[in-house]
Amino acid sequence: MLICSECGRQLEEKEALVHKAADGSKKIICPACFEKLTGVDYRTFAYRKENARQTFFAVLFCLAATGYAFYTRGWEWGVGGIVLTLLVYFFSSKAR
Numbered sequence: 001m002l003i004c005s006e007c008g009r010q011l012e013e014k015e016a017l018v019h020k021a022a023d024g025s026k027k028i029i030c031p032a033c034f035e036k037l038t039g040v041d042y043r044t045f046a047y048r049k050e051n052a053r054q055t056f057f058a059v060l061f062c063l064a065a066t067g068y069a070f071y072t073r074g075w076e077w078g079v080g081g082i083v084l085t086l087l088v089y090f091f092s093s094k095a096r
């Protein structure tokens, strides 16, 4: 059983969150305290994090495809791929 270091509530392991304080120390806290400390509720936070991860993979995939197109089809395709990668990046960061 874990204990929230902010309010002292007992937490289920799946409920417990690790919050990194401004001084770099890590604390175990509950979702309610997470919201109090960060001003963002945990679902929103998790959603943004997941979204950022998906953007990262999408961009990585585009870069790989760009590199491949560059080597197999020439620099025009490489430039096109970079433009496409930037578009993917901007659209996915705006979708948040």
Ligand SMILES: [Zn+2]
Binding pocket: 004, 005, 006, 007, 008, 009, 029, 030, 031, 032, 033, 034
């Ligand atoms: Zn708490």
